[in-house]
Amino acid sequence: MKKTKLQILTNGIIRENPVLVLVLGTCPTLAISTQAINGLGMGVSVLVVLTCSNIMISALKRIIPDTVRIPCYIVVIASFVTMVQLALKAYLPSLDKALGVYIPLIVVNCIILGRAEAFASKNSVIDSMLDGIGMGIGYTLTATVMACIRELLGSGTIFGHTVTAGTITPFTIMVMAPGGFFVFGCLIALVNKLTKGKAREKQQNKCLGCPGAAFCSQKVEEGGAEE
Amino acid sequence: MSAATVFYIVLSAIITNNYVLSKFLGICPFLGVSKKLDSAMGMSIAVIFVMVIATAVTWPIQTYLLTPNGIGYMQTIIFILVIAALVQMIEIFLKKYIPGLHKSLGIYLPLITTNCAILGVCVLNIDNGYGFLQSMLNSFGSGVGFLLAMFLFAGVRSKIETNDYPEAFKGVASTLVAASITSLCFLGFSGMLEKIFGM
Amino acid sequence: MAERHTNLIVASAPHVVSPANTASIMRDVLIALIPALAVSVYVFGIRALMLSVCCVVFCVFFEWLSRRIMKRSNTIGDLSAAVTGLILAFNLPVRLPFWMAAVGCLIAIVVVKQLFGGLGQNFANPAIVGRITLFIGFASPMANWTITSRMSQAILSAAEVDATTGATPLALSAAGLPVPTNMEMFLGLINGSMGEISAAALLLGGIYLIVRKVISPAIPVSFLATVAVLSLVFGLDPIFQLCAGGVMLGAIFMATDYVTSPITTTGRIIFGIGCGVFTMLIRVYASYPEGVSFAILLMNILTPHIDRLTRHKTFKPAEGGASK
Secondary structure, three states: OOOOHHHHHHHOOOOOOOOOOOOOOHHHHHHHOOOHHHHHHHHHHHHHHHHHHHHHHHHOOOOOOHHHHHHHHHHHHHHHHHHHHHHHHHHOHHHHHHHHHHOHHHHHOHHHHHHHHHHHOOOOHHHHHHHHHHHHHHHHHHHHHHHHHHHHHHHOEEOOEEOOOOOOOOOHHHHOHHHHHHHHHHHHHHHHHHOOOHHHHHHHOHHHOOOOHHHHHHHHHHHHHHO | OOHHHHHHHHHHHHOOOOOOOOOOOOHHHHHHOOOOHHHHHHHHHHHHHHHHHHHHHHHHHHHHHHOOOOOHHHHHHHHHHHHHHHHHHHHHHHHHHOHHHHHHHHHHHHHHOOOHHHHHHHHHHHHOOOOHHHHHHHHHHHHHHHHHHHHHHHHHHHHHOOOOOOHHHOOHHHHHHHHHHHHHHHHOOOOHHHHHHOO | OOOOOOOOOOOOOOOOOOHHHHHHHHHHHHHHHHHHHHHHHHHHOHHHHHHHHHHHHHHHHHHHHHHHHOOOOOOHHHOHHHHHHHHHHHOOOOOOOHHHHHHHHHHHHHHHHHHHOOOOOOOOOHHHHHHHHHHHHOOOHHHOOOOOOOOOHHHHHHHHHOOOOOOOHHHHHHOOOOOOOHHHHHHOOOOOOOOOOOHHHHHHHHHHHHHOOOOOOHHHHHHHHHHHHHHHHOOOOHHHHHHOOOHHHHHHHHOOOOOOOOOOHHHHHHHHHHHHHHHHHHHHHOOOOOOHHHHHHHHHHHHHHHHHHHOOHHHOOOOOOOOO
């Protein structure tokens, strides 16, 4: 079953949304989604790195030996992350400060390594680029929406513009750690509801995407049962 | 460095700045490997182990190699490669010389390369301008903090695993809400360590 | 997978079985809360009653609504939602806006209880989590204490100096100011959360519950004893520490929740001691003046581990097959 170009592009936005359906890249999403602008900034950074690394890895897929492919992917991804990091430092220093350590941590964001392994290493350059853009948009949308919800409830603003602040006392816990977990859980439940549980089946197999997590679900379960 | 400072650094990394529940690092294993206490503890011990060793290697690299040569921006690439190589070497070393430990920690090691808490602690030590000893203590504390979060959450999950959830909240969604409630109790300790150790 | 097991609720032990049984227990708890409510209305006036009723109504409404949305059997008859509402109300300052109280009820009933499958399946006490989220989320309205003429002279004179804060006894003590006498503390002629003020009324309710065998004395006694002993260790007045803040309400009504506390007596004693230790640590050292709710939540989270360690040997599963 071959997908059309459009399907590849839109796949990551809802049907296989990397955050809400594949449950990848949870750490940065939870951490930076306290302000809409940070969510958007992080989303675009991931979009850029993901698209570039997908193109590069797809182009190099015949050259990279299979046995050392993961380290090679990591080097490619880390290079693009460094570029984004330097660009942010130069042009958007305030955003760079707000995102802090989570920018270098894009390297270990399972979305990127996951797409490299699951898609870019098997598909053409154009398809990989579309996949990267689609997944990137899916990530950006999710991070931004989640950040908007938390910012609105927790500070009464959206993108720094006053919405309810001043009239309604903001519920500050929403911009703190428990609010992050809670809003994320609710968004996943919403996607479950909208997809009538289809999303959940993918969540159970979330490890499909992530090379590291492949051990998480299977080996660890076996290992735990062994003793 | 006084004993009070040592305790302060370690305890604040464990409690008030808990990596999982306040900094959101290492969420994947926190959600993925916390179902059983045995696996949760095995994973956590492996994380502490790798965190400390990774810091012991990356801190000198940054301080004596990258920064003096003006290539501090290579940090991300170098660190992740070092961590990946390190994890491989630890695995080979354990397999050969301490097979008992390898048997219990071995299966967790491959996951750790992509555990953002490891890279996170290495980068944060540099970003915060910590000295070597301070970095080591912070890494150890962060690892123990991860273990504490895993320990608490493994208990919670053992209790709620067989629950009859509403359709939409089955699976990851309810786990996240449980994590939200768990992270609440850590907020109560804010300011405590500063007062105890007079920081 | 798809069918709903509406009547097949798998709860962890202890099984607070049939609804009728739960309802009679909950009715006793409501009766036990009446003295504290009466003192609260005496000290704070009629709004205390209004806010309590408001919380009970909201909790029962959210319980009914969430069960309906989930297409499950109606459970408001077991009165547990009413109890949660009243206990949550007791944790609030009397002037808290009604809508904020409603947010607390929503979190307690929907997020903490129904989302995890309903009564018996929650791992944290609903009222505790409701209180903590309001306490952190609406920090200043939750610390907006009301002063009335029926309160201790120490509070009234402190309020004259600084009319805005209306500091509670714990805050006065932390600031080194004169505090109410122990008798005033015991009777509840002080400010604070609505239902927490009167140790005497709460103790009366507690004795009723113990006599009716609704709660076992293990948790309240070990909790209160630990607070008293640690007060002496820290050089504080134990009577004052026991009567101040939420210790009595927490020890008698919140820490004793069947679902979220250990099963065995040994486990309950460990649970009570843990609550006492963390309460005093937070009171003495943390930036929050009161730590009862955080301490109970932490012990709720530790309850599965306490149960695992104190379970009778005969019930212990074979090595390695811990859970699954």
